[in-house]
Amino acid sequence: MSTMLKVSDLKVHYGSIQAIKGISFEVNEGEIVTMIGANGAGKSTTMNTVAGLLKPTEGSIEFLGKSLIGIAPHKVVNEGMALCPEGRRIFQHLTVLENLEMGAYTRTKEEADETLQKVYDLFPRLKERYKQIAGTLSGGEQQMLAMGRGLMSDPRLLMLDEPSMGLAPILVDQIFEIIHNLNKAGTTILLVEQNAQMALSIATRAYVLETGRITLEGPASELMDNEEVRKAYLGD
Numbered sequence: 001m002s003t004m005l006k007v008s009d010l011k012v013h014y015g016s017i018q019a020i021k022g023i024s025f026e027v028n029e030g031e032i033v034t035m036i037g038a039n040g041a042g043k044s045t046t047m048n049t050v051a052g053l054l055k056p057t058e059g060s061i062e063f064l065g066k067s068l069i070g071i072a073p074h075k076v077v078n079e080g081m082a083l084c085p086e087g088r089r090i091f092q093h094l095t096v097l098e099n100l101e102m103g104a105y106t107r108t109k110e111e112a113d114e115t116l117q118k119v120y121d122l123f124p125r126l127k128e129r130y131k132q133i134a135g136t137l138s139g140g141e142q143q144m145l146a147m148g149r150g151l152m153s154d155p156r157l158l159m160l161d162e163p164s165m166g167l168a169p170i171l172v173d174q175i176f177e178i179i180h181n182l183n184k185a186g187t188t189i190l191l192v193e194q195n196a197q198m199a200l201s202i203a204t205r206a207y208v209l210e211t212g213r214i215t216l217e218g219p220a221s222e223l224m225d226n227e228e229v230r231k232a233y234l235g236d
Contacts, residue, residue: 001028004157004188005050005081010059012042012049019045021212022059027157027190032183034191034199034220036233037209043192044086046209047161050190051083052076064156078106082155086162086192088146092135096126099134099145103152112152119148122178140171147178151187158182159190164198176202196233200224208233 005027012020020042027033035043048054050061052073061068063079071079082103091099100119104112120127123144129137134145143163150158160179164172172195180202183189193199200206203220208229216223223229 001030003027004029004064005190006060006062007046007050008060008062010046010049010061011057012045012054013057018057019212020049020056023209023212023214025207025214025217027188029156029188030183030186031204032179032189032191032202034193034203034206035209036193036196036199036206036229038232039194040211041209042212043209044161047083047159047190047192048085051081051159053083074106077153077155080156081159082150082153082157083159084146084150084161084163086165088142090134090142090145090149092133094134095130096132096134096137096145097130099149100126100130100152103149106153111154115152115154119151122151122182123148139166140168140174143167143171143175144178147175151182155187157188157190159192161192162194163191164193164195172198196229200229 003026008024009022010020011018011022037043045054049056052068052071063081068076091102100116104115125141126144126148137145163175167175176198179189191199200220200223206220206223207214208216
């Protein structure tokens with residue numbers, strides 16, 4: 001199994017505050033890797049730094065053997081990586097279709113049209129509502145749209161930042177089933193999630209992030225059974 005993403009000794013500051021304190025992790029091709037932790041642990045900062053939205057103070061980020069340090073976010077998408085950000089960040093005043101088309105800006109029209117059909121197959125609700133203004137969708141539909149937009153670039157690695165945030169339990173189950181099916185269809189996934197139970201249930205491997213440091217790592221099934229993890233994140 002080849003390494004797709006390799007992050008080594010990553011440090012990130014906001015001014016004088018050190019948010020990420022030298023973390024190292026990797027994602028192998030075909031995996032779902034999840035990063036769990038409390039609010040403020042540094043999960044979203046890590047994702048945004050990998051995606052090129054934040055500059056690290058130190059450390060290396062390699063994707064498919066190529067350094068991403070200093071590469072602009074839109075060029076990172078060109079390399080085969082897409083981020084679905086926390087809070088969805090859809091274009092509220094555009095239609096569903098226009099949002100999806102925005103995700104395909106790196107591709108030809110023929111490629112985008114082909115991927116659009118795959119996205120519609122995955123999210124039939126988006127096909128039904130393709131003319132609807134995105135800001136009028138329900139929370140679950142907006143999350144589907146954010147994921148669909150990310151998939152429009154046909155990424156090798158899809159990064160999902162808190163996809164279940166604010167959703168009703170029945171929709172959380174649906175979103176995680178979609179993530180699992182995406183992975184089975186060949187998309188490698190890096191998942192940041194506060195719902196540790198759901199994240200660990202579908203992940204291959206997991207990392208626990210606490211105040212900018214990785215404190216535990218291993219197969220997701222082992223972390224699910226870890227007493228510290230159960231007490232801190234699974235409500236046991």
